[in-house]
Amino acid sequence: MTNATAVAADFKQNPFSLVYDGAITENAPGKVNIHPVKYKLNGLDIVANVYTPANYDPNRKYPAIVVAHPNGGVKEQVAGLYAQHLAQRGYITITADAAYQGGSGGEPRNVDKPASRIEDIHGMADFITRYPGVDATRLGLLGICGGGGYSLAAAKTDKRFKAIATLSMFNSGRVRRNGFADSQLGTIQERLKQVSAARAQQMAGRDILYAGDANLTDAQIAALPFEMYRQGYEYYWKTHAHPNSTFKYTMSSLLELMRWDATDQVDLIDQPLLMIAGSKADSLYMTEEAFPKAGGTKDKELFKIEGATHIETYWVPKYVDAALGKLTPFFARTI
Numbered sequence: 001m002t003n004a005t006a007v008a009a010d011f012k013q014n015p016f017s018l019v020y021d022g023a024i025t026e027n028a029p030g031k032v033n034i035h036p037v038k039y040k041l042n043g044l045d046i047v048a049n050v051y052t053p054a055n056y057d058p059n060r061k062y063p064a065i066v067v068a069h070p071n072g073g074v075k076e077q078v079a080g081l082y083a084q085h086l087a088q089r090g091y092i093t094i095t096a097d098a099a100y101q102g103g104s105g106g107e108p109r110n111v112d113k114p115a116s117r118i119e120d121i122h123g124m125a126d127f128i129t130r131y132p133g134v135d136a137t138r139l140g141l142l143g144i145c146g147g148g149g150y151s152l153a154a155a156k157t158d159k160r161f162k163a164i165a166t167l168s169m170f171n172s173g174r175v176r177r178n179g180f181a182d183s184q185l186g187t188i189q190e191r192l193k194q195v196s197a198a199r200a201q202q203m204a205g206r207d208i209l210y211a212g213d214a215n216l217t218d219a220q221i222a223a224l225p226f227e228m229y230r231q232g233y234e235y236y237w238k239t240h241a242h243p244n245s246t247f248k249y250t251m252s253s254l255l256e257l258m259r260w261d262a263t264d265q266v267d268l269i270d271q272p273l274l275m276i277a278g279s280k281a282d283s284l285y286m287t288e289e290a291f292p293k294a295g296g297t298k299d300k301e302l303f304k305i306e307g308a309t310h311i312e313t314y315w316v317p318k319y320v321d322a323a324l325g326k327l328t329p330f331f332a333r334t335i
Helices: 078-088 114-128 146-157 172-178 185-203 218-222 227-239 251-257 284-293 317-334
Strands: 033-041 044-052 062-068 092-096 134-144 161-167 273-278 300-305
Touching: 033 114, 044 078, 044 114, 062 078, 062 114, 062 146, 078 092, 078 134, 078 317, 092 114, 114 134, 114 146, 114 251, 134 146, 134 317, 146 161, 146 172, 146 284, 161 317, 172 185, 172 251, 185 251, 218 227, 273 284, 273 317, 284 300, 300 317
Parallel strands: 062 092, 062 134, 134 161, 161 273, 273 300
Antiparallel strands: 033 044, 044 092
């Protein structure tokens, strides 16, 4: 890591298994509190954390924000960090583990399909708008990394969301199709055949094949061509590791991922939109491509955090502060 030193966080040291810096360790009166909850979504058990503001009174009315986690991430990592910070600013926030992932239900494990991830966001909205004290007419959405791409897709049609923000948006479909930085354009058809074979094998009841597994040595990580992936392994497997978090996803998920794109019909978004990304992020091209396509809203801003890479926006205090410095007035004005 370049701009700060990360100290490994131990999920076992936190009663809520949170791994981010400054995480809640107990629910104290007069402070932001965390409430682990469980609800059903299409027959599956979804686990989520709800954060309530200091001096929360269920008889009052509060704006709420849904926070969608990154690909491979869980609610105890960066999504929880931003949910807690936004609760400190007076919002009731929710972040849930995606269906088939983390602590949520669903078989086989680690399915990562756009339709499911988008439904997760609708499901968080369903739950939090009925939570005691929430003003359902004042609902915001923050999507981080892959959750940012899925948030764009969810907000196109779900007008319960009055404002949408993305942080380090990752267009999962484009990357799974074209490779990171469009580095695998020449092998799309070959990979589609492999994915189709993986689906056939899975449906025949044989071994489920997985992509993105992360059993890499330090030397292999250092040799990865993209900084986002090098720092991502550091974040997810060392400094902010959580046992429910994995890069792994079913190979058959790529049938849906490779034909999907976060920017499809993004002009249906007519709500206020704030897109935040690090100026040094090698994933920045995804935000810069999506932003002009969102032509349906006149209230939009692309903000670059000077000096930040993709993963550094997850945890480096000065970059988190910079992101919150934009998110705070944006949500205050729009919801």
